[in-house]
Amino acid sequence: MPSTPAPVGASRPGRPGYDQESVLALSVQVFNRHGYDATSMGMLAGELGVSKSAIYHHVQSKEHLLRLALDEALVPLEALTEDDSIRTGPVAERLEHMLRATVRVLIDRQPYVTLLLRLRGNTDVERDALRRRRDIDVMAAELVGRAQQEGVLREDVDARTSTRLLFGMISSMAEWFRADGPVPAAQVEDLVVAMALDGLRARP
Amino acid sequence: MPSTPAPVGASRPGRPGYDQESVLALSVQVFNRHGYDATSMGMLAGELGVSKSAIYHHVQSKEHLLRLALDEALVPLEALTEDDSIRTGPVAERLEHMLRATVRVLIDRQPYVTLLLRLRGNTDVERDALRRRRDIDVMAAELVGRAQQEGVLREDVDARTSTRLLFGMISSMAEWFRADGPVPAAQVEDLVVAMALDGLRARP
Missing domain, CATH: 1.10.10 (Arc Repressor Mutant, subunit A)
Incomplete structure (x- = not known):
């Protein structure tokens, strides 16, 4: 209805x-x-x-409300797995597009992503959302693995762990990013990519 | 009693x-x-x-239980602010000690740190814990700021945002690190420091 x-x-x-x-x-x-x-x-x-x-x-029902709320986060995240700029082209660019697009979804849908990240899987709706989230994680880990094989990312670290640290760093934004904070969203996006790829060490 | x-x-x-x-x-x-x-x-x-x-x-009471549980995370985190290897010496070493020690507390007290990270501040006990957590964050941001001033870390990014990304990456481990997983704790610790300082880009 x-x-x-x-x-x-x-x-x-x-x-x-x-x-x-x-x-x-x-x-x-x-x-x-x-x-x-x-x-x-x-x-x-x-x-x-x-x-x-x-x-x-x-x-x-409350579960229906939860499902609608989780879709607000999951639908745009799932769209990334279909996004041409993430699916095709040089792997370094695909990876950067993926990181930037994930940051943008998080900022755009912050409360819904926060809800998604805190799910524990106590109900069918939650377990289904966690399954969909896992599929996105698998796609991201494949991209990271590919970037390692092609010499874009360091090869000496487990792809799955690298992926989790990368996207964990982005996910943490759900807890601290404020749209009215001192650093604008576009600058945080740049910093995420810079830190992920080159770290925060000063270079001559 | x-x-x-x-x-x-x-x-x-x-x-x-x-x-x-x-x-x-x-x-x-x-x-x-x-x-x-x-x-x-x-x-x-x-x-x-x-x-x-x-x-x-x-x-x-339930609140008493919460307070005891939060102490399991907060006491060792607060101890870091008193730790000599983090308080004195060259700032690059202090920063690395802080990152490694935070990872170790997280792994050692994972369920308690998870609880701490999910607090919303609905009760006095929660608000008190969030205040204590903020004091630790302030100390970490000061260390990052100092590292920027001394040319150890990039200066072109907001210290507070860098701190949040650094410690957000570590906090994310609460959600995905498994002691019985494929990558041992010591290796994850090394990877966190490597990614924080030098990123994941392959270098010749």
Whole structure:
């Protein structure tokens, strides 16, 4: 059943209606603040200042809400595995595109990526999301392995571990990056690539 | 009131007693699996296969358990700020000591560090832990700043952002490092330092 978007902040002053997108945006904040397991539909209704039935107008259940929220992170990440600039061309460029694009998805979908990264796999929806995340990780590790074989990256380190450190560094941004912070997103993106490839050591 | 350690696995076969340390070790796993907010003392008792009163023999409350668990991560991390090999000597060595020691604490106290990293600050105990964590971060950022001033690290990047990427890369290990994995801890430690300082690019 498709949801009917309610007019946002239109119907009654001080008691804005929500569409599915804004229910999602607010719910993911509550999931991240208290943990998915600890969040009830009653808590979400309280935070949104609406009745539970107003939420059920947009989603069937808490798990449905989780699935929609995780898609906000997973769909753009999965799109990277289909992206021509990451799939074809010189491997050094493919790798750099992958790193930059991952940073951009993280910044663009920060709360949803945070939710994804904290999943523990307690429900079917979570386990399915973790499977999809693993497929993206495998593709990234293949790219890193290829870059090692072609002499772009150091060969003396395990590809899987290098991949985890690389993408772990990027994932950590979910916890500390602030869009209104002192360093703009584009500069953080450059720094991630610089650190990943050349480290932070000063060079003459 | 000091807790009296019960004999581990001694009293009744198939129904082992727990001392405070093992209550803590098992509780932190449940906190990490379901989130602190979602974990009740009843759930902990169920997971441990003991009565709630058996847990209250060792700790006063769930918050007390959280405080003890967070100390397992924070005390050794705070000790780094007092460590002579990190406080004195050439800044390049101090920085390398700090990176290596942080990796070692993370590996040694992995579940407790995971708990610390996922805190949201919903309770006084959590906010106090986040304050202590911030003090450690400030000390690390000062060291990175000093290393930049002395020409050890690149100067063209914001010290705070560099610090966050460096320690974010290390923190990410909480999510993926496995003591029984293919790469031994000492090798991961070397790789973290190598990547932080020189990146993963192959060099002639």
